[in-house]
Amino acid sequence: MSDYVKSLMAEVKAKHPGEPEFHQAVEEVADSLGLVMEKHPEYRASKVLERIIEPERIIMFRVPWVDEQGEVNINLGYRIEMNSAIGPYKGGLRFHPSVNLSILKFLAFEQVFKNSLTTLPMGGGKGGSDFDPKGKSDLKIMRFCQAFMSELFRHIGPNTDVPAGDIGVGGREIGYLFGQYKKLRNEFTGVLTGKGLNWGGSLIRPEATGYGSVYFAAEMLETKGETLDGKTCLVSGSGNVAQYTVEKINQLGGKVVTLSDSNGFIYDEEGIDDEKLKFVMDLKNVRRGRIKEYADKYKNAVYTPADPNLDHNPLWDHKADCAFPSATQNEINAKDAQNLINNGVTLVSEGANMPTTLDGVKIFLDKNILYGPAKAANAGGVAVSGLEMAQNSMRYAWTREEVDNRLRMIMKDIHKTCAVTADRFGTPGNYVNGANIGGFLKVADAMLDQGIV
Numbered sequence: 001m002s003d004y005v006k007s008l009m010a011e012v013k014a015k016h017p018g019e020p021e022f023h024q025a026v027e028e029v030a031d032s033l034g035l036v037m038e039k040h041p042e043y044r045a046s047k048v049l050e051r052i053i054e055p056e057r058i059i060m061f062r063v064p065w066v067d068e069q070g071e072v073n074i075n076l077g078y079r080i081e082m083n084s085a086i087g088p089y090k091g092g093l094r095f096h097p098s099v100n101l102s103i104l105k106f107l108a109f110e111q112v113f114k115n116s117l118t119t120l121p122m123g124g125g126k127g128g129s130d131f132d133p134k135g136k137s138d139l140k141i142m143r144f145c146q147a148f149m150s151e152l153f154r155h156i157g158p159n160t161d162v163p164a165g166d167i168g169v170g171g172r173e174i175g176y177l178f179g180q181y182k183k184l185r186n187e188f189t190g191v192l193t194g195k196g197l198n199w200g201g202s203l204i205r206p207e208a209t210g211y212g213s214v215y216f217a218a219e220m221l222e223t224k225g226e227t228l229d230g231k232t233c234l235v236s237g238s239g240n241v242a243q244y245t246v247e248k249i250n251q252l253g254g255k256v257v258t259l260s261d262s263n264g265f266i267y268d269e270e271g272i273d274d275e276k277l278k279f280v281m282d283l284k285n286v287r288r289g290r291i292k293e294y295a296d297k298y299k300n301a302v303y304t305p306a307d308p309n310l311d312h313n314p315l316w317d318h319k320a321d322c323a324f325p326s327a328t329q330n331e332i333n334a335k336d337a338q339n340l341i342n343n344g345v346t347l348v349s350e351g352a353n354m355p356t357t358l359d360g361v362k363i364f365l366d367k368n369i370l371y372g373p374a375k376a377a378n379a380g381g382v383a384v385s386g387l388e389m390a391q392n393s394m395r396y397a398w399t400r401e402e403v404d405n406r407l408r409m410i411m412k413d414i415h416k417t418c419a420v421t422a423d424r425f426g427t428p429g430n431y432v433n434g435a436n437i438g439g440f441l442k443v444a445d446a447m448l449d450q451g452i453v
Contacts, residue, residue, distance in 0.1 A: 002034040004044070012053060019102035021329060024358060025109050026053055032436035035425045046452070048444045052112060055105065057081040059155050063129060065147035067140050077148050079127035079155055079163075082108035085446040088159055089125030090115055090382060090389075092166030095173065097132045103329070104128060107166075107353055111382070113439030114375040117414045120386035125161055127152070133168050135288070145176035152177075153184045156191055158392070164193040164385050167328065170240065170285075171196060171206070190392025193385035197397075202388035204403040205381075209351060210244025211404070212380015212411050213324060213372070217349035218252065219415035220370040220431070229253030232320045234345070236260045236313075237327035238284050238291050241351040241378070245324050246277050258315050260327060261291040264305040265315040268298060312336050319343050326351035334359035341367050350374040365430060376418050376435040383410045 005027075012026050030049065037044050059079040066072055078101065081089045091111040094104070104126050112124030129148060133141050156163060165174055174194045181191055188200075195201035204211070214228070221227055231254045235242050238259045246256045255271035259280060272280070276298060283289045295303035304314055312335040316323065323345050325331055329352065332340070337360035340348065348364060349372040350356065356364070364371040384407055391397055398406075418434030421441075427433045 004037055005030045005034050008050070011050075016102075016105070019105060021102045021106040021354070022109065025106035025354060028354075028358060028361065028432070029109070029113065029436045029440070032433040033440055035427070035433065036437055036440065039425075042448065043444055046448060048447050049440070051447065052083055052440075052443065053109070055080050055082045055108065056084060058101070059127075059152075060101075061151045063131070063144065063148050063151065065143045067143065068137070073144075075129050075131040075144070075148075077127075077129045077151060078104050079152060079161070080104050080108040080125055081155075081161055082124040082126070083112045083443060084123035085443050085450060086116060087121035087123045088157075089161035090122035090164070090385065091124055091126040092128075092164045093169045093173075093177075094126070094128035094166040095131045095133050095168030096128070097130055099128045099130045106329070110353060110375050112443060113436060114379045115382055115386075116439040116442045117376055117417060117435060118379050118383040118386060118410055119413055120383065120410075122162075122382065122386050122389075125163070126166075127163060128166065128169070131168075133173065138172070141173060142176045145173055146180040149177045149180035150184065153181050156181075158189045158191050158389070162191060162193060162385075162389060164382070167239070170194075190389055193388045195388070200388075200392050202384060202391055202403055203398070203400040204407060205384045205388055206240060207244040207247070208384035208407055209241045209378050209381030210246075210326065211248045212383065212407060213241070213326070213349045213351040213377045214245055214248040214252065215380065215408050215411035216372045216377040216415055217322060217324070217347055217370075219412060220347060220349070220372055223419070224370070227252065228322070231255070231322050232257060233322040233324060234258045234316060234318060234320045234340075235324045235326055236265070236315055236331055236355075237325075237352065238280060239326075241381075242324075242326040243277065243281055243284070245326050245351050246272055246280075247274070249324075250274055250277070254322070257318065257320065259291055259294070260315055262306065263290050264292060264303055266291055266294045266301045266303050267315075267318060268294075268301040270300055312339065316340050317343065320345050322347040322349070324349055324351050325355035327355065328352055329354045330357050332356040332360045334363060336360060337363040341369070346370060348372065349377045351378050353378065361432065365432065368429065371431055373432050373435050375439060376414050376431060379414055380407055380411055383407060
């Protein structure tokens, strides 16, 4: 770590105490940008990185709502408007008990670079609440979403800040949020992405993050003259990202053998084919059940309950060629990373946001495997959100094939940016440096052009 990065991190930790996820995200980017600061002193002189680290605006508010039993509930609501140098703030809303300022600031910070990499004009933001939708009735969720939007609507708009979904916020929640926004503002506009197809949504949006991470993996493999055909893959999670990661891997000839949720994971040596995936989609999207039911239905599958006392995640301790972490942040630690290497994994493509700890990332880079960091590999979701915004602006809808082709080309361009930038700064094959620097340069130059604001 350079003296510049050490000094910067000391300042960040002093200004933002008790925010470990945010510190981790900043340190990972700052480590890469040490290379840039040596060649471009103008960025240091204008303190561009220091300005990117500080959110332009943090909005916090209470969300009081009444459930069907007449009980008053109070949750916290947040929106982090991180950076708008290249476009309106753009990033998801997360509803989960773990939501706090540290997690949302790390997500918003990552989003700035991710959105920059997509080539689309979008700034970075993130938001959400500590509300937990798991197991709650549609009526409870609708009442919460309406109460949440009753404050958030003052701060967002199609040319200001365009939220989307994230963990705990799917099509149902986006629908309730959009309905309340429309009622309060008396206008029908593309203020949220991930909308239903009948009211402004885009084809391929639900699939985009999962498809995109697989497209990015395919681009990395192509540099070695390989494809996904015949490769065994580990996938974590069982939500939207994981489901469509499995679907696209199957289409490209790979075999997925794991899925998980917060209670545990399943290992199916035969592979999760399209028929089994259909069962998972019904289980998770319709019945809102637990992944254990997969092992109840498919007797050859093995279910392992989560053990919080373990110092590693046994899902990552199986023989495989590729890994697609698609659940949540920091799900791969140093021991998990080493287990992946020991089990023959030569490619990791991140569908979740920051799923690997800094120590785990170091192991992947030291072993010189194909490692696609989240801000590059999972940018497909926000890329198609950007395409949804474009379609809303035109009052027009593209076909499924059109959107999928655009997504594939965007992921190809992101891979090229990462590879070329890594080469340019003397670290060929290091997609972490390529993604961090490639995303930074576009935002930094825009900030220099716009002055100290």
